[in-house]
Amino acid sequence: MTRDEVFKAIDIADMAALKDILDKNPELAACHSNDGMSAVLFSLYINQSEITNLILSYEPALDIFDLAALGGTAQISALIAGNSKIIHEYNGVGFTALHIASYFGHADIVTLILENDGDIDKLTMDGSDLTALQSAISNLKYDVVDVLLKFKPNINVKMLGGFTPLMTAAAMGSKELVLKLIEHDADKALVSDDGRDAKAFAEAAGHQDIVTILN
Numbered sequence: 001m002t003r004d005e006v007f008k009a010i011d012i013a014d015m016a017a018l019k020d021i022l023d024k025n026p027e028l029a030a031c032h033s034n035d036g037m038s039a040v041l042f043s044l045y046i047n048q049s050e051i052t053n054l055i056l057s058y059e060p061a062l063d064i065f066d067l068a069a070l071g072g073t074a075q076i077s078a079l080i081a082g083n084s085k086i087i088h089e090y091n092g093v094g095f096t097a098l099h100i101a102s103y104f105g106h107a108d109i110v111t112l113i114l115e116n117d118g119d120i121d122k123l124t125m126d127g128s129d130l131t132a133l134q135s136a137i138s139n140l141k142y143d144v145v146d147v148l149l150k151f152k153p154n155i156n157v158k159m160l161g162g163f164t165p166l167m168t169a170a171a172m173g174s175k176e177l178v179l180k181l182i183e184h185d186a187d188k189a190l191v192s193d194d195g196r197d198a199k200a201f202a203e204a205a206g207h208q209d210i211v212t213i214l215n
Contacts, residue, residue, distance in 0.1 A: 003031035003039075010043050010051050018051065022058050030060035036092010038062075044069045044104065064089075068097035071106045080116050087118045094125030102132040102148065105141035110148065120153045129159045137168050137177055145177060155186050162193035170202040170210050178202075178210050188214050 006028050009018035022029050032038050037045075040060065043052040064086055067075050076097065079086055090096055098118050101109040110132065114120060124130040133153045136144040149155075156164055166186040169177035178198075182188065191197050196204075199214035 003028060003033065006031055006039055007033055007042060010039060010048065010055075011046070013048050013051060015050060015054060018054060022055070026058045029055050029058035032092060038066055040066045041069055041091075041100075063091075064097045065091040065095070065100055068100040068106065068109055069104045071104070071109065073106070073108045073112060076109055077112060080112070084116060087113050087116060088122070090125050094127075096122055096124075098122065098132045099124055099130060099135045102136040102141065102144050103139050105136070105139065105144055107141075107143040107147045110136075110144050114147070114151045120148060120151050121157060127160060131157050131159075133157070133165050134159055134168060137165050137172075137174075140172065140174060140177070142176065145180065149180070149184055155181060155184050156190060158190075158192075162191070164190055164192075164198070166190075166198045167192060167196070167201045170198040170207065170214065171205050173202075173205060173207040173210065175207075175210055175213065178213055182213070 005021055006018065009021060029039060033042065040052060040055050040062065043055060062070070062072065062075070064076055064079050067079075087097055098110065098113045098120075101113065120133075121131050131153065133145065133148050133155075134157070136148060158164055164186070166178065166181045166188065169181060188198055199211055202210040202214060
């Protein structure tokens with residue numbers, strides 16, 4: 001049994017196959033893919049909670065990135081106490097614990113990391129140049145956005161393609177986030193690399209109420 005078989009079983013949500021693999025080799029519950037993502041984290045990203053629970057039942061060692069996705073605030077606090085630099089580290093696919101906690105909506109972990117001098121505007125290293133703010137907005141994690149805004153992120157930061165947080169919120173149809181970002185001085189006039197502003201993203205997605213706000 002190999003880690004490739006583990007990730008294949010997770011990808012197709014084959015509980016029986018995964019259980020068979022892990023029964024024969026429980027250590028594979030802690031395996032990582034070639035690009036450095038743990039089996040636990042991969043299952044969380046593809047939203048397979050039953051698979052995640054199965055993997056966790058084999059009690060794999062969890063790193064700060066797994067804990068950031070799962071919501072392990074106390075465990076992360078202990079890790080930071082032992083090594084404060086850990087919050088600045090990237091996992092194998094180029095994300096910090098802050099990016100991951102922001103995406104999965106763990107406002108308590110986001111607060112913990114930022115209160116321990118986490119870099120709110122740190123970019124991912126996967127080529128997308130995401131910040132924590134963009135990660136939270138992309139998954140509509142409102143509580144996390146509220147926390148991040150208190151720590152004064154670069155509200156107009158651009159990811160790959162020149163897309164701003166406001167453009168993402170507009171494209172996703174979140175009136176609440178659009179208003180919140182504008183309240184915090186998001187620039188409606190900025191354009192992406194292909195020349196579109198936030199209003200154009202809202203129009204393309206059919207969110208007329210947001211188009212009205214962005215006029």
